[in-house]
Every structure is written in structure tokens, then in C-alpha cells.
Amino acid sequence: MTQSRPTRRTVVLSSAAAAAGLLAASGPAHAATASARAAGAGAGRKKAAENLQPYASYWFPDTLPTGTPDPGAVWRSLKAWTPESDPDLAFNRSTVPLAERFTPVPVNTTARAGQGRISSLVSFHPTAGNPSQGHATADYYALTHWSYIDELVFWGGSSGEGIILAPNAPVVDAAHRNGVPVIGNIFLPPAAYGGQLQWTRDLVQKDALGRFPIAEKLVQVATSYGFDGWFVNTETGGGDAALASQMLAFLKELKRLGEPHGLKITWYDSMIKNGSIVWQDALNSQNQDFFLASDTMFLNFNWTTADLSSSGALAQSLDRDRYELWAGVDVEANGWNKAVNWEALFPSGGPHVTSLGFYRPEWTRNHLPEGRTPEQFHAADDQFWTGTSLDPSRPSSGTWRAPATAVADKSTVTSLPFGCTFNTGHGLKWYEDGAARSDAAWNQLGLQDVLPGRRWVVRTTGTRPSVTLDFADAWRGGSSVLVDGTLSAPVVLELHSTRLPLSPDTVVRLAQRAVSGSVRVELGVALREPSEPGAPLTYSFLSAGTAGSGWSTADVRLSSLGTGTIHGLAVRLTGTGAVKWRLGGLLVQNAAETVAAPTALKVDKASGDGQFRLSWQAAPGPVRHYELYRVLADGTRRFLTGTCATAAYVKGLTAAPGEKEIRFDVRSVGEVYTTSAAASTTHPW
Incomplete structure (x- = not known):
């Protein structure tokens, strides 16, 4: 590395370090969660003061x-962790399997299939106090462009x-619904940010039998929680060749242990x-052994044309x-910018x-x-x-080469039934059948639909x-698609790229x-893909009626199209003058x-201040997700x-006048948003 080039990364350890979790968190959000997590922190406290909130x-x-830790943080040893002793495991476990993806013919001539890919490093919340299942605000990085990731x-992580x-x-x-693997983070910070070389030694320690106990724990965490591997970020200085050799052996063992479970490093x-x-800003002889022991490698930010060229060539030679x-x-x-x-x-x-690795694209939210508002975030x-x-x-065109201009999008829409209500995983209210069932803002990314990639x-001669994705009204969830403008000619709005089976029974x-x-x-x-990148899809159009002023549903039977494979779904709108039209649901199935x-x-x-932890037995058969309700005395849900x-956590509930017990209902929800009968329970106030 020449003296004229930076010798280490600067951006990760810049003024943004606190937001990334590289510094100890001490802000108000953490103070609000003080003592919530420590084992025994609630000992001797009154029940009303106990915080039942589960966290990541x-x-x-x-x-x-x-x-002692800062307010809101809890210090725990991974070596001492077991699934059986984890009180929040039921809230932190992902249950959605990683979907298979396919790559349709690119929609433009500049995006290339089968070449560069995109990794995205995202801090959704500071390390401590990150609610396990979302919380009561719509101000959240609810990313939706999974098709490029x-x-x-x-x-995250901090000393x-x-x-x-x-x-x-x-x-x-x-992420899994969209076929995107998610990996956890191991961050060994520089000494300037509180890093201790002992933590590196702890990570790669061997036991008396020559095993790597932390590697075993990392695999156990990933398989118990349902995620896909680990990002290993070693930045604590002071090591030597012996420690590097131990780190390499640790990586090899982590990979060996994780491969049977599909885990990646x-x-x-x-x-x-x-x-x-x-920091090498390249793959070279100084770091290639670590790359060979891993699945992928994230190159530091100061790379040059020569760096990437030589890195790609070296990877291929290996x-x-x-x-x-x-x-x-x-x-x-x-x-x-x-x-x-x-x-x-x-x-x-x-x-x-090479491929592209974005560091902190949640700028699209944070710079606002x-x-x-959610609309402002999604516009950005x-x-x-x-x-x-x-x-x-x-x-x-311009200085910013957006991913859609270079990387081919991918889709997971391959089987029936398939449903999309254009729910982004956050909202200002919660809607069902066009009516608000809750007026509270919320976020829960696990409820997000597979959205159009x-x-x-939009294709029109006019x-x-x-x-836009709009939050002022929805058919189900928190958002809908809003088309707003003057329809001077018919407008075709393309929706999902699919490989769905078509039969005489298929209904949309x-x-x-x-x-x-x-x-x-x-x-x-x-019914077929374009012959080349950039060529439009050819659609057969079937009437879905004239939209009324209130929410309504139209069933379109595809029997006239015969059999085969559906490669794309769209809507064509024809109107006169200024129009505002909402699409709240697209549901495809062969049978009820x-x-x-x-x-x-x-x-x-339960806690005396209106907090509850609830659990239930899973329904037999396919379930998209579960929805939990409070049922009032008059039957209102x-x-x-x-x-x-x-398992679910709720808080802030209070007794209605004269109410001696609270009633909860939980229902299963299917892929096309069919809901089951309810399981119910009550609890005295």
C-alpha cells in the first residue's frame, strides 16, 4: 500500500460510529430500557416495574x-449461553424458511444477470434495546427492495x-420470504473504540479437547434463531502471526460446523x-487465506480500479x-451523493x-x-x-448508478397460493378489509409482503x-399502492415477476x-418472458370491472388462458382526466x-402496568403468520x-371501565389472507 492512499478505513469509525453501535450506547432510547435485560435485574422489584419486553x-x-454497563445494556457471555436458558428465544426465532429465487429476463439492457451481486450492511437499531418483534412507531427502516439484495x-455491536x-x-x-440470507455480526472493535485484544483471543480459544467452543456456540445460535451465518469483522490491533493462525483455524472450524446447516461466513x-x-482494500497474498476459509469477503472502501481487477483475477486463480x-x-x-x-x-x-457491498443504506431514512413520514422514506x-x-x-443517467441499472432483479413468486396486500411492514394504522382495526403506528417487518421487485x-403512450406506496389507506396491513395522475391514455402498471403455474382453476x-x-x-x-433484456412483457388483459369509491374485490378467472406458466402480472387502467386509484390486494390461488x-x-x-407475554401452539399446516387481538366486552376486536x-409481547394495555379480565384472541393467517377461527384466553386485571 502506497503512502498516498489511506492505510485503514475511515468511514466506519467516523462520526457515524455511535449510530452503527461502535461506541457504547447511552442515549435516551437506551435509558428507557434500563435494567430490562440483566439476569436478576428485576429481583426485589415490584411486579408493576418489571420490564417484560424481549430484545434482540x-x-x-x-x-x-x-x-458496569451503561443504562439499557446488559453484558452476557456467549460461552455461557444455551437455548434452554434464553428467556427470549421464542420471540427472536425466525420461522420463515429461506425461499428459492429465480432471475427473470432483465427489464433493461444495462442490468446483468449472473454477475455482480449486492450485500447490504444495515443497522436497524442500536445494539441494546432493539425490540424483538417491532414496536409502536412507523419511523423504521422498512426496506423493500429485496430483489436487488x-x-x-x-x-451492530459495540464495546x-x-x-x-x-x-x-x-x-x-x-428477508427469507424474498430469498435473502441474513447473517449476524461479530465486531472486534479497535482499541480507540474500547476494543480489547482479549475478546479476539476469547473468540478463537480452544478447549482442552482442541475444540473451538465459541464456534460451536455461534452455530448453535444461528440454528436456534433461524438465521444464516456470520459476518466476521476483526479490527482490534495488537495481534501477531500466532493469533492470525488461530483466527484462520477458527474460521475453518466455524465453516465446517456451519456447512451442514447451510450457514455462511x-x-x-x-x-x-x-x-x-x-486494511488492504483488495484481495491479495496478505488476506487470501481468510477469504479461502470463508464464503465471501467484504473489501474495505478505498479500493481502486487496479485493486478490483487484481482481486477478481486472484479469486479466479484460487x-x-x-x-x-x-x-x-x-x-x-x-x-x-x-x-x-x-x-x-x-x-x-x-x-x-466484483460484487458490491453497501455499508449503511439506511441513510435513505436517517438523512430525513x-x-x-413513511411516504418520505419510501420515496427516498x-x-x-x-x-x-x-x-x-x-x-x-447521472453520477449515481442505482442498483436497478446494473444488477438483475430476482423473485421468489413461484407457487400458489400467492398473496400480496402491498404491506411494507410498517404503518400509521392497521387495516383489515379496508377498515382500521388499530389506530396505533407500528412496525413489524416480518408481516411485510413479497412486494413487486x-x-x-409503467408503460403508457400518454x-x-x-x-407510490401510500399509508393514508389500505385494504390490509398498513399501506397500499396509489396511482395518481391524469390518464390521457391507458396505463399498464407492471407488478410481480412470477413463475406461477396456470390452470383452468386459477383465479386472481x-x-x-x-x-x-x-x-x-x-x-x-x-405467459412468456421477453426474448431479450429490455424487451417488454406481452400481456393478455382480462376485465376486473370499474373501481368504485369504496374498497371492493374483483375475482378474475384465468380459464380462458389455458395452461402453462404465468411470467408476469400487471394491471391496465383506463380513465378520463385526473384519477386517484388504489390497489390493496393481489391474491392468486387455484382453490379456496x-x-x-x-x-x-x-x-x-403479566406485569401490573399492562405488559403481557403470550404464547400458543402452532396451527397444523401452512400458516403465513399469526395475529393477536384484544376483544372488548361488546365483541369489538x-x-x-x-x-x-x-409467542408475542404487548404493552400499554389498560382495563376498560368495569372490565375485570382482559380477553385475547390469536388467529392464523394464510398466504392469501384467509383467517382461521380464534384461540382465546383471558387474564384478570
Whole structure:
């Protein structure tokens, strides 16, 4: 490395370090959760003061820091962890399997299939005090552009809280529905940020039998929680060649233990073979052994054209795929204003050189001012991933090369029944059949639908209307698609890329309403893919009626189309003048869905201030998720929360006048949003 180039990364340890969890957390959000997690922290307290909130888990490998943790943090040893002793395991376990993906013919001529991929390092919340199953705010990084992401790193960890961070279940559930693996983070911080070399030694320690106990625990955590591997980020200086050798042996054992479970390891470009922390910004002889012991490697951010070229060539010479290298791009501070040497990574006139690793793309939320709305966040996020055109079929030009312009999108929509209510996993209210069942803001990413991967492809010879995810109204969940504009000619809005089986029994249900104007709606069904990238799909259009002013459903039977495979779904809108039209549901099935009810609902623990932990037995057969309600004396149901697990936490409940006990109902929900009968229980106030 020449003296003119940075010798270490600067962005990760910049002023943004606190938000990433690299520094000890001490802000108000953490103070609010003080003493919530420590074993025995509630001993001697009154029941009303006990905090029953479950949180995402984090640990030190073995040795704990000296002193006492900051408010809201709890120090725990991973070596001492067992699934049986984990009080929050039921809340943190992901239950959604990792879906298989396919790559449709790219919608533009610049995106390339089978080449560079994208890893995304995201901090959804500070390390401590991260609720296991969402919480009561819509202000959340509810990412939806999964179709461009191939690996998500649940970023976090700090010397003041814990340096091994397990993903919480909602993130894993949402990612898995979209075929994206999620990996936890192991962060060994620099000494300047409280790092202790002892923690590195703890991580790679061997027992008397020559085994790596922390590697065994890491595999046990991932398989117990249901996520997909680990990002290993070793940045504590002071090591030597012996420690590097031990780290390499640890990685090999972690990979050996994890492979039968499908677990993956990503190594960060930090430690080199002599044990020093020297960021190479490339794959070379100093770090190649760590890459060979891992599945992928995240290259530090200061790479050059020559770095990426030599890295890709070296990977191939080692009989590895060059696209197993993620070229790091830090977007935490500047988002799409970040200057990136795109031609070094994704050259216009040739194949991609390596894959791309985004660091902190939640900038799309964080750069917005306080009081930001979900609509503002999604507008920014759409621009980040799709480009300023907001249409991946019309790639944007400019200094920011949005992922949709370079990387082919992927889809998991391959089997029936399939349902989408355009729910993004957060909202200002909760809706069912167009009526609000809760007026409280919320986020729970595990309830998110598989949304259209190409947002938004609009084809018309007239004026293009705006198409957005909107939160002012919904048919189900928290959001719907809003088409707003002057329909001077028919407008085709493309929705999902699919490989769904088509039979004479296939029916598609649309939930829709015309907020203003008159709109004639047709369902578009494509029975083949385009012959080449950038060519449009050819749709057969079937009438879905005229949208009324209130929410209604239209069932479109596809029997006239014969049999085969559905490769795409769309809607065609025809109207006159200014129109506002909402799409709230797209449900595809061959037969009526039946969903079995859960059983044995019970209150496991209650606190005098309106907190409850509940659990139930899973329903037999397929279930998308469960929904928990409070039932009032007059029979009114109020939505409390939803989860893919069989345990839920709620808080802030109070007795109604004269109410001596509270009643809870839990229901199973199917893939096309059929709900089961309820399992019920009561608990005295």
C-alpha cells in the first residue's frame, strides 16, 4: 500500500460510529430500557416495574468488560449461553424458511444477470434495546427492495454493549420470504473504540479437547434463531502471526460446523496473515487465506480500479468466484451523493468486476428530518435503489448508478397460493378489509409482503402517473399502492415477476378502490418472458370491472388462458382526466384456502402496568403468520400485533371501565389472507 492512499478505513469509525453501535450506547432510547435485560435485574422489584419486553440478543465471546454497563445494556457471555436458558428465544426465532429465487429476463439492457451481486450492511437499531418483534412507531427502516439484495448483514455491536449481534426475527422473516440470507455480526472493535485484544483471543480459544467452543456456540445460535451465518469483522490491533493462525483455524472450524446447516461466513478485509490490522482494500497474498476459509469477503472502501481487477483475477486463480468479493461502498453519510468509481466495479462495456457491498443504506431514512413520514422514506429508498426515473425499465443517467441499472432483479413468486396486500411492514394504522382495526403506528417487518421487485414499471403512450406506496389507506396491513395522475391514455402498471403455474382453476382477486375519477381496470397476465433484456412483457388483459369509491374485490378467472406458466402480472387502467386509484390486494390461488387455528393460547407472564407475554401452539399446516387481538366486552376486536412466531409481547394495555379480565384472541393467517377461527384466553386485571 502506497503512502498516498489511506492505510485503514475511515468511514466506519467516523462520526457515524455511535449510530452503527461502535461506541457504547447511552442515549435516551437506551435509558428507557434500563435494567430490562440483566439476569436478576428485576429481583426485589415490584411486579408493576418489571420490564417484560424481549430484545434482540448480543454477547461478548467470554470475558466481560470491567465496571458496569451503561443504562439499557446488559453484558452476557456467549460461552455461557444455551437455548434452554434464553428467556427470549421464542420471540427472536425466525420461522420463515429461506425461499428459492429465480432471475427473470432483465427489464433493461444495462442490468446483468449472473454477475455482480449486492450485500447490504444495515443497522436497524442500536445494539441494546432493539425490540424483538417491532414496536409502536412507523419511523423504521422498512426496506423493500429485496430483489436487488443477495445478503443482508445485521450490523451492530459495540464495546459498551456486546460485540456479537444476532438478527431479530422480523428482519430474517422478511428477508427469507424474498430469498435473502441474513447473517449476524461479530465486531472486534479497535482499541480507540474500547476494543480489547482479549475478546479476539476469547473468540478463537480452544478447549482442552482442541475444540473451538465459541464456534460451536455461534452455530448453535444461528440454528436456534433461524438465521444464516456470520459476518466476521476483526479490527482490534495488537495481534501477531500466532493469533492470525488461530483466527484462520477458527474460521475453518466455524465453516465446517456451519456447512451442514447451510450457514455462511463473510470475512471483512481487516486482519492480515501476520496478525496486524491493515486494511488492504483488495484481495491479495496478505488476506487470501481468510477469504479461502470463508464464503465471501467484504473489501474495505478505498479500493481502486487496479485493486478490483487484481482481486477478481486472484479469486479466479484460487478457483473461487470473483463475485464472492463485495467491494465496499459507504453510503452512510451521503447516500446517492457518494462519489463511486462505478466503471471500476460495474464497467459499462464489459462484465462486472466484483460484487458490491453497501455499508449503511439506511441513510435513505436517517438523512430525513425528524417528523419524517413513511411516504418520505419510501420515496427516498425508491430513488436509491431504482434511480431518479423511479422506473427500472428506464434507467436513470447521472453520477449515481442505482442498483436497478446494473444488477438483475430476482423473485421468489413461484407457487400458489400467492398473496400480496402491498404491506411494507410498517404503518400509521392497521387495516383489515379496508377498515382500521388499530389506530396505533407500528412496525413489524416480518408481516411485510413479497412486494413487486421492479418499482415501478409503467408503460403508457400518454402522461405517466405517479405510483407510490401510500399509508393514508389500505385494504390490509398498513399501506397500499396509489396511482395518481391524469390518464390521457391507458396505463399498464407492471407488478410481480412470477413463475406461477396456470390452470383452468386459477383465479386472481384484486382489492381496489377509486379515490377520485372513474377507472376501468384490467388484469394483465404474461405467459412468456421477453426474448431479450429490455424487451417488454406481452400481456393478455382480462376485465376486473370499474373501481368504485369504496374498497371492493374483483375475482378474475384465468380459464380462458389455458395452461402453462404465468411470467408476469400487471394491471391496465383506463380513465378520463385526473384519477386517484388504489390497489390493496393481489391474491392468486387455484382453490379456496383453508387455515387451521392455533391452540392453547395462554398468558405466560403479566406485569401490573399492562405488559403481557403470550404464547400458543402452532396451527397444523401452512400458516403465513399469526395475529393477536384484544376483544372488548361488546365483541369489538382491536389488533395488537402480528408475528410469524408462536409467542408475542404487548404493552400499554389498560382495563376498560368495569372490565375485570382482559380477553385475547390469536388467529392464523394464510398466504392469501384467509383467517382461521380464534384461540382465546383471558387474564384478570
